[in-house]
Amino acid sequence: MKADPKGVLTGSHTLTGNHACAEGAFAAGCRFLGLYPIVPSLEISERFLERAPEVGATFIQMEDEVSVLAAVLGASWTGKKSMTVTSGPGLSLMMEHLGLGIMLETPCVIVDIQRAGPALGMPGRPAQGDMMQARWGSHGDYEIIALSPSSPQEMFDYTIKAFNLSERYRIPVALMSDAYVAHLQEKVVIPPAEEIEIEPRRYYKGAKDKYLPFKRDKDFVPRMVNIGDGYKFHVTGLTHDDRGYPVMNEECQEYNVHPLVWKVRNYVDEIIEVQEAETEDAEVIIISYGATSRAALKAMEQARKSGIKVGSLKLVTVWPFPEKRVAELAKKVKAFVVPEMNFGQVVLEVERCSYGNANVIFVPHGENGVENTDDLLSAIKQAVQADKVESVIIEFNKGV
Amino acid sequence: MKFWRKPLDLDKIKIPCGEIHIFKDRCKGCAFCVEYCPKDVLEMSEEFNIKGYHPPYVKNPDDCLECHLCEMLCPEFAIFVTLKENEESANVTAEKGRK
Amino acid sequence: MKAKETKTQEIQSVPSKKGEIHPMENLLRMDRMPHIWCPSCGIGLAVTAFASALEKANIDPNKISIVSGIGCTGRVAGYVKLDSFHTTHGRPIAFGTGIRVANPKIKVVVFSGDGDLIAIGGNHFIHAARRNIDMLVVCVNNFIYAMTGGQVAPTTPLAAYATTSPYGCVEPPFNIPYIADSSGAVYVARWTTLHIRRLINSLAEALQKKGFSVVEVISPCGMYYSRINKLGDGLDMMKFYHDNVEIRHGEDTKNLDIGFQTKIICGKFVDRERPSYMERYNQWLSDVKGGSRDEG
Numbered sequence: 001m002k003a004d005p006k007g008v009l010t011g012s013h014t015l016t017g018n019h020a021c022a023e024g025a026f027a028a029g030c031r032f033l034g035l036y037p038i039v040p041s042l043e044i045s046e047r048f049l050e051r052a053p054e055v056g057a058t059f060i061q062m063e064d065e066v067s068v069l070a071a072v073l074g075a076s077w078t079g080k081k082s083m084t085v086t087s088g089p090g091l092s093l094m095m096e097h098l099g100l101g102i103m104l105e106t107p108c109v110i111v112d113i114q115r116a117g118p119a120l121g122m123p124g125r126p127a128q129g130d131m132m133q134a135r136w137g138s139h140g141d142y143e144i145i146a147l148s149p150s151s152p153q154e155m156f157d158y159t160i161k162a163f164n165l166s167e168r169y170r171i172p173v174a175l176m177s178d179a180y181v182a183h184l185q186e187k188v189v190i191p192p193a194e195e196i197e198i199e200p201r202r203y204y205k206g207a208k209d210k211y212l213p214f215k216r217d218k219d220f221v222p223r224m225v226n227i228g229d230g231y232k233f234h235v236t237g238l239t240h241d242d243r244g245y246p247v248m249n250e251e252c253q254e255y256n257v258h259p260l261v262w263k264v265r266n267y268v269d270e271i272i273e274v275q276e277a278e279t280e281d282a283e284v285i286i287i288s289y290g291a292t293s294r295a296a297l298k299a300m301e302q303a304r305k306s307g308i309k310v311g312s313l314k315l316v317t318v319w320p321f322p323e324k325r326v327a328e329l330a331k332k333v334k335a336f337v338v339p340e341m342n343f344g345q346v347v348l349e350v351e352r353c354s355y356g357n358a359n360v361i362f363v364p365h366g367e368n369g370v371e372n373t374d375d376l377l378s379a380i381k382q383a384v385q386a387d388k389v390e391s392v393i394i395e396f397n398k399g400v
Numbered sequence: 401m402k403f404w405r406k407p408l409d410l411d412k413i414k415i416p417c418g419e420i421h422i423f424k425d426r427c428k429g430c431a432f433c434v435e436y437c438p439k440d441v442l443e444m445s446e447e448f449n450i451k452g453y454h455p456p457y458v459k460n461p462d463d464c465l466e467c468h469l470c471e472m473l474c475p476e477f478a479i480f481v482t483l484k485e486n487e488e489s490a491n492v493t494a495e496k497g498r499k
Numbered sequence: 500m501k502a503k504e505t506k507t508q509e510i511q512s513v514p515s516k517k518g519e520i521h522p523m524e525n526l527l528r529m530d531r532m533p534h535i536w537c538p539s540c541g542i543g544l545a546v547t548a549f550a551s552a553l554e555k556a557n558i559d560p561n562k563i564s565i566v567s568g569i570g571c572t573g574r575v576a577g578y579v580k581l582d583s584f585h586t587t588h589g590r591p592i593a594f595g596t597g598i599r600v601a602n603p604k605i606k607v608v609v610f611s612g613d614g615d616l617i618a619i620g621g622n623h624f625i626h627a628a629r630r631n632i633d634m635l636v637v638c639v640n641n642f643i644y645a646m647t648g649g650q651v652a653p654t655t656p657l658a659a660y661a662t663t664s665p666y667g668c669v670e671p672p673f674n675i676p677y678i679a680d681s682s683g684a685v686y687v688a689r690w691t692t693l694h695i696r697r698l699i700n701s702l703a704e705a706l707q708k709k710g711f712s713v714v715e716v717i718s719p720c721g722m723y724y725s726r727i728n729k730l731g732d733g734l735d736m737m738k739f740y741h742d743n744v745e746i747r748h749g750e751d752t753k754n755l756d757i758g759f760q761t762k763i764i765c766g767k768f769v770d771r772e773r774p775s776y777m778e779r780y781n782q783w784l785s786d787v788k789g790g791s792r793d794e795g
Contacts, residue, residue, distance in 0.1 A: 234584075
């Protein structure tokens with residue numbers, strides 16, 4: 001299905017990441033925004049609201065982030081692609097409804113512009129400290145899809161990708177950006193509407209009284225209907241059967257909850273997307289995502305010039321994590337260098353998936369600038385000199 | 401009741417008579433219907449339903465005026481009243497049912 | 500791990516005998532009866548009143564959505580045959596706001612309990628009233644958190660007992676009509692489950708009202724509130740309502756506090772006109788664009 005031209009601002013622009021994200025939402029067909037203002041994501045809402053009348057989108061600023069995601073889930077069930085934008089503190093308040101979105105299998109997009117935490121932290125400073133929260137934040141077993149853009153162009157592209165994934169798998173999708181990329185101003189090329197592929201919602205077409213809100217197709221994704229179409233369906237956050245009625249027994253828990261996980265796990269190959277560069281002959285591979293990928297690619301080139309064979313693995317989809325690919329690469333390389341603007345989160349996954357076949361050097365990134373590559377280069381030298389494989393994440397030391 | 405004035409059109413109006421339907425197994429024995437039936441038509445029975453509650457039974461069916469109060473005051477949707485169709489109450493003035 | 504094809508769980512329902520069709524059959528999910536509420540609980544009566552009000556106000560059942568939160572009354576959405584949502588604790592009003600703003604053709608009804616709407620959901624209650632979102636909120640007030648076993652709630656009368664106020668509740672309760680009125684609701688009424696006909700009329704009126712309308716339904720809780728406080732069962736509570744409810748339409752919502760076993764003032768207190776949220780939204784839209792999208 002092609003994008004609705006009304007929402008596509010075709011042409012080449014110079015946009016901040018935030019504004020590109022709002023344009024991406026319109027292009028993806030998003031017509032409802034639930035918002036609560038928070039630095040550093042409020043520019044997305046401001047842009048969305050300015051353009052909403054023109055595009056025919058509706059919005060509401062709610063009283064807190066808890067109600068924002070509840071409103072977004074409600075709006076999504078009326079058939080409108082819905083989104084909310086927030087940052088760390090807001091995401092913490094949205095955890096309960098992230099769980100409800102998973103259980104009701106409601107497509108929506110949650111944009112998290114990460115900032116330095118914990119608590120109030122430094123609102124303006126970029127960080128990547130919410131990655132594990134997005135994956136494990138809500139209670140109970142579930143899978144989540146999270147993308148991480150590293151440039152305003154990718155903020156535009158990945159917002160569309162996020163909506164498509166959320167409609168395809170009928171699941172909330174998180175767009176994990178950060179304050180740096182959000183406020184960066186770069187060239188953003190918006191293609192004509194007919195070149196933008198949009199995933200339509202998978203609707204139920206059968207008899208009105210035969211609709212089962214959770215009857216799963218072969219790929220575990222059930223079909224949806226809109227409120228007001230006369231299906232008189234019932235959905236609940238409790239463990240439920242196909243009819244959406246609450247059923248409190250173990251058998252139904254397995255019958256209902258496990259497919260929420262299989263729906264993503266059995267299709268990781270389709271969902272996961274990574275960007276690899278020069279990993280064929282690489283001795284050391286930098287695994288990065290989001291803003292740190294900018295420094296990673298520069299560090300790779302500089303290291304290559306000075307004769308060290310370095311490759312780069314950029315994670316477009318951080319969750320689900322590309323376990324297979326990382327395990328394969330672990331057998332071929334001496335070490336992974338993992339820069340993160342936090343104190344070590346996704347690096348734990350890298351360590352887990354390398355199964356002891358390669359060293360994993362964690363580089364806390366961003367103290368002296370997101371684009372700065374000094375720490376990365378010294379980490380690469382440290383990686384090359386190491387002779388045996390440690391069984392623990394190596395702390396990067398500035399001395400080398 | 402003794403000193404009430406006799407209504408002038410007493411002969412023209414036929415008092416409706418309702419037929420009470422009880423889903424015995426839905427009843428949870430709260431006795432709202434027995435308490436608030438204006439004509440004391442219902443009474444709690446001694447028999448048990450499948451859940452072990454005592455459902456009501458119709459003690460004197462002829463007194464039922466089809467007022468639907470028992471139907472409205474039943475939290476279990478276990479009782480409802482339909483108009484009893486017989487000859488002499490055919491030209492009843494109260495409109496049929498609660499619609 | 501693959502999903503095993505297990506049969507849908509059949510809930511043992513009590514079919515009505517041939518020819519015996521309860522007048523509520525088309526509005527309730529009869530395949531789920533008998534419902535879970537305890538003997539002599541008033542929530543069933545609130546549902547009966549709501550179903551009758553739907554017919555009385557001849558609302559198109561396809562264009563109405565009912566949202567419930569968590570708690571005994573939270574299960575109402577599961578028993579009413581409409582587009583129904585059983586959402587998180589305290590957030591049905593927020594969920595309903597999303598539905599209403601996204602599709603102004605849908606009449607949203609939020610049917611939940613006192614704990615759900617006024618305790619955890621208080622913030623959304625007052626904001627939805629301030630915005631005058633087009634929504635009917637039915638708040639079934641049984642003075643206690645009953646689903647979780649009888650804990651004290653912000654509506655538990657002073658000095659009443661509950662499992663978490665074993666020596667008597669020390670906090671004065673909320674006056675729900677007063678909150679609704681002062682926050683901006685356009686229709687505020689309070690009835691008990693005993694006043695079933697007046698409740699039906701009030702709900703029918705509220706369903707046709709444009710804007711944020713609140714109907715508080717005082718309901719007996721035979722299993723917890725009356726038992727823990729030694730007030731008998733639900734029937735005794737109904738008898739208490741019979742003798743202690745005073746109907747004063749238009750009473751100032753300031754004086755509607757409820758003490759422990761004191762007089763309960765019922766009636767319709769507020770019935771005024773205020774532009775609803777979507778009216779203002781569309782007015783703003785037509786000013787901005789010179790063309791209103793659709794009424795709401």
